[in-house]
Amino acid sequence: MTLERSNIAAMQGYAPGEQPQDPTTIKLNTNENPYPPSPEVAAALNSFDVASLRRYPNPVANEFRQVAADLHGLSLDNIIPTNGGDELLRLMLTTFVAEGEVVATTKPTYSLYPVLAAIQDATLREIDLDAQWKLPGDLIQQLREMKAKVFILVNPHAPTGSLVTSAAIAEIAENFDGLLVVDEAYIDFVDPALEHDCVPLLHRFDNLLILRTMSKGYSLAGLRFGYGLAAKNLAAPMLFKTRDSYNTDAISQRLAATALASQNYAKSTWDRVRQSREEVFAALNELGLSCLPSQSNFLLCTIPDSIGAPGAYAALKQEGILVRYFDQERLRDKLRISIGTKEENDRLINALTTLCKGNSSAR
Ligand SMILES: Cc1ncc(COP(=O)(O)O)c(C=O)c1O
Numbered sequence: 001m002t003l004e005r006s007n008i009a010a011m012q013g014y015a016p017g018e019q020p021q022d023p024t025t026i027k028l029n030t031n032e033n034p035y036p037p038s039p040e041v042a043a044a045l046n047s048f049d050v051a052s053l054r055r056y057p058n059p060v061a062n063e064f065r066q067v068a069a070d071l072h073g074l075s076l077d078n079i080i081p082t083n084g085g086d087e088l089l090r091l092m093l094t095t096f097v098a099e100g101e102v103v104a105t106t107k108p109t110y111s112l113y114p115v116l117a118a119i120q121d122a123t124l125r126e127i128d129l130d131a132q133w134k135l136p137g138d139l140i141q142q143l144r145e146m147k148a149k150v151f152i153l154v155n156p157h158a159p160t161g162s163l164v165t166s167a168a169i170a171e172i173a174e175n176f177d178g179l180l181v182v183d184e185a186y187i188d189f190v191d192p193a194l195e196h197d198c199v200p201l202l203h204r205f206d207n208l209l210i211l212r213t214m215s216k217g218y219s220l221a222g223l224r225f226g227y228g229l230a231a232k233n234l235a236a237p238m239l240f241k242t243r244d245s246y247n248t249d250a251i252s253q254r255l256a257a258t259a260l261a262s263q264n265y266a267k268s269t270w271d272r273v274r275q276s277r278e279e280v281f282a283a284l285n286e287l288g289l290s291c292l293p294s295q296s297n298f299l300l301c302t303i304p305d306s307i308g309a310p311g312a313y314a315a316l317k318q319e320g321i322l323v324r325y326f327d328q329e330r331l332r333d334k335l336r337i338s339i340g341t342k343e344e345n346d347r348l349i350n351a352l353t354t355l356c357k358g359n360s361s362a363r
Contacts, residue, residue, distance in 0.1 A: 011118035014111065018322055026347055028338040029322040031158075031186070031298050033219035035269040035341070038262035041220070041255050048251060057250035060239060064248075064257040068227055071260060072199050077232040080239055081256075083247050085185055085213035085226030086112060088238075089152070092209060092228070093120040095242045096179050097149050104148035106135070108328055110158050110183065122149075133160045133292065135168070140175045151176060154183040155198075156190060159326065159336040161294025163190060166198045173205040179234075181209045186296040188217030188270050189277070194295075199229060206231035216297060218259040218266050225256035273297050277339045283349045284337075287356050298338045300331075307359050309333050312352070319351040 002009050017030035036042075061081035068079045082088040093116055097103055103117040107126035117124040125146045130136055135153075143151055151172070156163045173180045182198055190196050201208055210229040215221035225248060228238065248256075259266070277294060284291045284301050291301040303309040313325040313335060321344075324336040339345065 005121070007118060007121040011115065014115045017324060020322060022320065024320060026321040026340060026344045028340050028344065028348065029324045029336075030221070031216060031296070031338045032221050033216055033269055033273070033297070034339065034344065035219055035272065037219040037255075037259055038265035040262045040265070041259050044254055044258040045251070048254060053250060055250075056246055057248065057253055059246055060243075061248050061253045061256075064225075064227070064253050064260065067257045067260045068229075071263070072229060074199070074202065074229065075232075077239075078202065078229055078235055080228035080230065080235050080243070081248050081253070082226050082228065082243075083252075084215065084224040085183070085211045087224075087247065088209075088211050088226055088228045089113070089116050089181075089183075090119075091238050091242055092150070092179070092181060093117065093122065095237050097122045101149040102146050104143055104146060104151045106153065106157070108159060108326070108331060109152070110154050110185075111326075113152050129157075133157065133162055135164060140172065143176050143178070148176075148178050150179045150181060152181045152183060154185065156186045156295040158186065158296065159298065159324075159331065159334075160292050160300050161186075161296035161298060162292065163194070163196060163295040166196055166201065169198050169208075170201050170204070173201060173208045176207070179207050179209060180205070181211065183211040185211060185213045185216055186298075187212070188266070189273055189297045190295045191274060196295075202229060202231055206234055209234060214256050214259055217270060218256075219269065220256065220259055223252050223255055225252045273339050276342060276345055280337070280339060280345050280349065283345075284352070287349075287352055289352065289356070298336050300334050300336050302334050304359075305333070307355060309335050312355060315355050316348070316351055319347075321348055321351055323348075 020027060064081050065076045065079040069076050097120055099121040101122055102125050103122045104125045104127060105113045107128050114124050127142055169182060198210060213226040281291050281299055289301045291299045303312045309325055313323060316323055
């Protein structure tokens with residue numbers, strides 16, 4: 001006998017990226033920032049008053065919310081602090097999606113969305129991207145026909161790294177009756193020359209929720225801190241009704257606020273990641289492992305059939321380099337590779353060069 005709800009019994013849990021035991025492994029499989037958190041974060045942790053932990057933390061992380069509000073030109077009412085971006089997604093579904101209602105997303109996308117929809121016992125509908133991995137021209141019509149309550153769009157897209165413009169996002173928000181969730185987990189790595197910014201759209205649309213995380217751009221994946229940005233009326237039920245009473249802890253509130261305030265440091269890591277991304281992009285293409293241009297901190301590259309993506313994944317693992325392989329439609333001939341430090345990227349390219357050369361001499 002199982003006591004699980006039937007939808008829980010029927011579902012598969014989320015499969016996180018592998019965590020190597022060997023500390024020398026080059027970990028390019030979960031899109032972490034290759035650089036450490038800011039020195040200010042280290043100082044804040046060192047000076048944290050442990051005695052203060054006997055008290056509950058501020059329930060809504062007001063110190064963090066103030067820093068975020070100032071950074072984004074919004075007010076406290078627009079900021080929803082969460083235990084990682086993942087918690088925001090769960091909170092959003094709990095708050096806005098009833099059992100059986102339709103959660104729409106793209107295919108492929110971040111693999112947690114289907115898992116969270118299954119937990120909520122929502123109906124998942126996946127919208128195919130076109131041959132260039134772009135949103136289909138009839139997206140709004142499809143959303144209407146499937147009666148989607150929520151559309152979750154990861155932007156820049158995972159796992160391709162392509163970017164939907166803010167004008168296109170505005171058009172979706174304007175013409176879609178449901179809630180548009182734009183998951184900006186990787187937004188910090190977008191080329192600043194593009195001047196991409198969806199935050200101003202929050203003043204126009206009260207059906208738009210933007211997800212941000214401290215995990216990637218701020219090098220704090222281990223801390224578990226993210227936040228939502230939304231119009232006051234959309235944010236309020238998540239902030240004051242459905243959120244766990246103390247969903248973020250006192251230490252993470254302090255460190256996340258400190259990291260968000262260290263903008264210059266964070267930006268310096270984004271610049272380095274972007275520069276390395278262009279170098280790795282060029283090197284992979286040179287090797288014949290064609291990559292899509294990416295606005296994120298990872299690249300999706302195609303592995304020739306003669307090697308095969310699972311074979312390349314295994315060969316890299318043998319060399320102590322972990323990347324991500326997805327056994328999914330359209331992705332079975334590809335690897336998603338996070339951008340690492342210069343040394344890590346060089347090791348990756350060397351290993352792939354050996355693999356490609358071995359492969360061509362074997363033929
Ligand atoms: C697309 C996307 N959204 C959200 C997240 C959530 O990140 P976190 O819960 O670490 O903030 C991730 C993490 O990998 C992600 O890839």
